Amino acid sequence: MYVREADGERAVGQYPGATPEEALAYYTRKFTELEGQVGLLEQRLRGGAPAQDVAKAVAALAPSIPTANAVGDLQGLAERLGRLSATLGEATEKQSAQTQQAIADALAEREAIVAEAETLAAQDLSKAQWKQLSGQLDALFARWQAAQHATPRIPKKDGDELWRRFRAARSTIESGRKAFFAELDSVHRDARTRKQSLVERAEALASRGADAIPDYRRLLDDWKAAGRAGKKVDDALWARFKAAGDVLYGAKAEADAIEDVEFSANLEKKLALLAEAEPLLTATDRGAARTALSAIQRRWDEIGKVPRDQVRVIEDRLRKVETAVRKLEDDHWNRTDPEKQARSQGFAEKLAQAIAKAEDELAAAKKAGDKAGVKKAEESIAAQKAWLDALG
Template sequence: MYVREADGERAVGQYPDATPEEALAYYERKFVELEGQVSLLEQRLRGGANAQDVAKAVSALAPTIPTANAVGDLQGLAERLGRLAETLGAATEKQSAEAQQAVADAVADREALVAEAEALAAQDLSKAQWKQVTSQLDALFARWQTAQHSAPRIPKKDADELWKRFRAARGTIETARKGFFAQLDTVHRDARGRKQTLVERAEALAPKGAAGIPDYRRLLDDWKTAGRAGKKVDDALWARFKAAGDVLYGAKSEADALENIEFSANLEKKLALLDEAEPLLKATDRTAARTTLTGIQRRWDEIGKVPRDEVRVVEDRLRKIEAAVRKLEDDHWNRTDPEKQARSEGFAAQLHAAIAKAEDELAAAKTSGDKARVKKAEEALAAQRAWLDALG
């Protein structure tokens, strides 16, 4: 089997015991395989494969094409491979520049992480919200680890220097955090001791029953200023403290219940007394109203206490009746006060004189025909009459 080339024919092999067509097909397949290798290299370069790796493959494949035992356009295939080799130089330079830029970007990203960590460490850590600060620091460290594993490898000198700064910032934060929680443990321990004492004192009040409530309230005031002992400890101690108070208030509730039963009869009596007294709301005779009210007030005091939750209801009704009687007396006094009457009569005389004068001025104004003067005189007269009506 031969292949035609520019300088003649070249034998590419033999294929015994086969027809010419079968032999030709075999050597054409060999050519297709070579062409496939060239196409694959072209695709790899277009797909962004490393140009140096492609160049090595081209160098290995190029010498085999001119002497290949295959039938096809070997010359054209060699030229395609040559053109591919020509583009590899530019591709290598481009990829090298991109790789350098990627490294520079990776260094910049790592420097940004360091700057964030140093800014976090530079704040006033005595006022830090440690849950938030710890979360931020953990997120920065996770981003650092991701950059190490997935980003382009940066120069060792840069990597070491940046890690040293990141580690120093992280160490500053960790030292401050440990100091804060060590101090917090001391505060919690002191608060725990104070609250434990308060719980024991509250539990000791149980034999006093309702009488122990004032002491319990004072202990509650002390509890509010005792500080925090940590959530779990606080919750447990508070449960005991509250249970001690529940014992006292439970005893008080029982006493109140018994008291309410005892005072229920008094309530019925006072309600009947209020029904008897409420007609005084419409009374007009102040003397009779005061006499009736005085008798009701005396009987009211003799009845005694009513259930606690009814005290305000009945007291408010009685206060309303007392206010009505007091108003009758105040109104009478205002009407009969000699000093006030004298002042009223003197002022009334002055008003009558002023009205007479205003009427004369109005008549004179009308005679003159001066409309402005008439209007002014009418307004003055109206004002004086209004004062007299108010004095009534």
């Protein structure tokens, strides 16, 4: 079997025992395989495969094409491979530039991560919200790990320096966190000790019943000032402290219930007194009203206590009667106050003199035909008489 080339025919092999068509088909397939290898290299380069890897494959394949035992356009195939080889230089430069840019982007990403970590570490860690801060730091570390896997490898020197800075920032934050929680543990221990003592003192009040409530309230003030002992410990101690208070307030509720039963008769008596006192709201005789009210007040005090939930109600009703009687006395005093009467009398005399003067001016204005003067004098007389009427 022969293949025709530019300088003549070249024997490519023998295929004994086969027909010429079968032999030709066999060597044609050999050419097709070579053509497929060239096409694959072209496709790899177009797909973005590293140009250096494609160049190695081209260099390995190129020498075999001119002497290949195959039938086909070997010269054309060699030229295709040559053209592919010619483009590898440009592709290598382009890919190199892309790689350098990708490395620069990766460095910028790592630098941004480190800068954010250093900013977190530079804040006042004594005031940090540790749950939020720890979450932010964990997110930055996750970004760092993702960048390691998703971006090109950065120069070792740069990578080591950036990691050193990131690790230093993380160590600063971790040291601050440990110091904060160590101090918090100390505060919690102190608060726990104080609250444990308060619980024991509150529980010791149980035997005194309702009489111990003022002391319990003082202990409650101390509890509020004791600080936090940690949620679980606080909740457990508070449950005991509250239970101790419930014992005291329960005793007080029982005592109040007993008193309410005892004082219910007193309530009925005071309600009867109110029925007797409330007609004084419309009284006009101040002396009789004062006498009646004094007697009612004396009997009121003698009756004694009423159920607690009724104290305010009945006291307000009695205060209303007392206010009405006091107003009668105040009104009487305002009417009979000698000094006030003297001032009113003097003012009335002045008003009478002013009215007389205005009447003379009115007569003179009428005689002179002075309409404006007449109007002015009439208005003055009307105003003075209104004041005089107001004085009674």
